[in-house]
Amino acid sequence: MRKEMKKLLGTGLAGLSVAAMLSGCTGTEGGADTAQVSAADNGDAAVVGFIFVGAKDDYGYNKAAYLGSLAVEEKFGDKVKVLRSENVPETEEASRTLEQMIQQGATVLFPTSYGHLYPAMDVAEKHPDLVFYHQGGLECADNLGTYFGTIYEPYYLAGMAAGAATESDKLGFVGSFPIPQVIENINAFELGAKAMNPDVTTTVIFTSSWSDPALQTSAANSLIDSGCDVIAQHQDSTKTIIELCEDKGVYAVGYHADASELAPNMWLTAAIWKWDELFCDMAETAIEGKFDGSIYDGKYRAGIAEGVVDLASFGPSVSQETKDAINEVKQKMIDGTFSAFSGLIKDQNGNVVCEDGHTMTVDEAESMNYFVEGVIGTIEE
């Protein structure tokens, strides 16, 4: 027993002494000093923190947001210091990372994933003087605004490209979670495809994950095996599925960021984000103390007209005729004369969800919990 005591004391003491030694190297003193030191390190620069749920090189959601954070860094130069953290889980771990950024002087924070919302809410409540911008959520707080883009608009356009490309009239869609922002995209994709090809159906598989390469592969494979010849997706990391499509010779519709280089032959197009200007403007608004009452204080949504969302480059197989048709609709969207969710729309069961002559508001679109006619799949309630 004595031996055991010593062993454990050994482990413990050694651990402590290494820690003590290392802190000795740096000559730190109490906690208050440290906080001041790190704040002073930033000089006059305002500190903006970004947390990402995945990796910055995922050819998708996180790459798009990362590019936005780079834009902030480039635009403001020495005036702004940007902190980043990748692979932050959607749990209390996100709160911890946000708090650590605040310790380093961050006053503007971008929790960029849907599931970062509730952890961010907790942190925002504790720091009423800081500004939080949450990406893609449906809730806000006094100092937490939510921003997003109507990405379903370009997804409708991508659906048009898919509808024109398919020969089997069967499109596949690898979804993540059955939440409104995913359902909107699936519905817009099917409606866009139907505009080009009335017989087309979209089969949906949910992976219950933002980026699990194994689930993505098996979902895409089973869609391809069942005869789908275009695979679209709502995943954070798009690389796996797009490369699989190239290998198997089926068309790929990307998402979030332009990944045409991954599928030189089979790439059709993608709905993508262009966060640069928006992120810069949001950061500037908060740094200047103008967040309260600004357009970002609450629920902010921008669309294809504002340039926050767009369509990626077209692949080699998209015909000029299709491109023209898509660009025509895109122009109408920019002009405000057309929306993906307008006119008579029925759900899977034939119920009318949008009356003839009506155009859904963003709020209506963002509360979707049904698939439109032509989508094959179920939303678990």
Next chain:
Amino acid sequence: MIKKLKGTKDILMTFVSLLVAVLVYGIFLIISGVNPLDIYSQMITQTLGNGYGIGQVIVKSTPFILVAVATTISAKAGLVNVGGEGQLVLGALTSTIAAVFLLDGFPSFIGIPLMAVAGMLGGMFWSGLAGVMRVCWNMNETLTTVIMNYIAYDIVAYAVYGRLKDPESFNWPMSPKIGAQLKLPEIYPGVSIGIIIAVVISLTTWFILSKSTGGYKLRVIGGNVEAARHAGIPVAATQIKAFLISGAISGLAGMIEIAGVEGRLRTTTGTNYGYYGFLAAWMAWNNPLAAIFTALLIGFLSVSGNVVEISSGLPSSCTKILMAIILLSILWKGKKK
């Protein structure tokens, strides 16, 4: 005298092995183009230099301590229980179910203990299954417990996508928040009494294992099963008992994660905590008291990993490399003896 010398040597060797790990990792940092002294000083000052950071290390280490103690109990009985992960997750699930469906109207002093019991039962159920498979059907417990971890994730997913889903979450898979009165009391902002529970359990376990006859029996089985059988020790029953106690402790770790930290169950709640706990147990050579320190070390490394990433731009997974080097060098130290 000789014993004393050996003890001093032990402390020295552990110290040296940690130092070696820090040095090796330093070389890695230099190769990655950053100054290791900067990184190490940031890790320490920004994590341990303020109350919040220290609190977070404690919060993060609490489940590691408990799972490490649980792993130790199984290990003493000659069982390699890698199922702390699944038992923790299942304990989180059963305690959340109890909190959401049964205990919502209960006051703290009844609700919290009942929630803890629910979590322990969940963990016990999961480890008990592995125990039965081991003892009755002679199935390798290392494999069954690992596989059961994955089943546990799926059961949690099934629950939070189904009946347990928060009706106000817009279809996002997570449970409703547990009642505010069911949250564990805090000893410091953000730090619940979970750490006290964990330390008390590890002290008790150490005492029982090294002092009581039950602990002695357990160690005999772990030392030599045949000898234990000849000595008339009921091997099967004792091993099952060890599994059940391990499961209860891991399940309690899941409950503390819900009631002390997260406040609700998500599909990713507690992911990998069980494996870190297992790591802590092995780094401590299955000594429940030493496991407190190794768990704190792992907790410190994972919390400070964020700091490294935020301030230096290195991926936070780099800290996992440091963790692996430390584990290897501690195992190496054990081998040398």
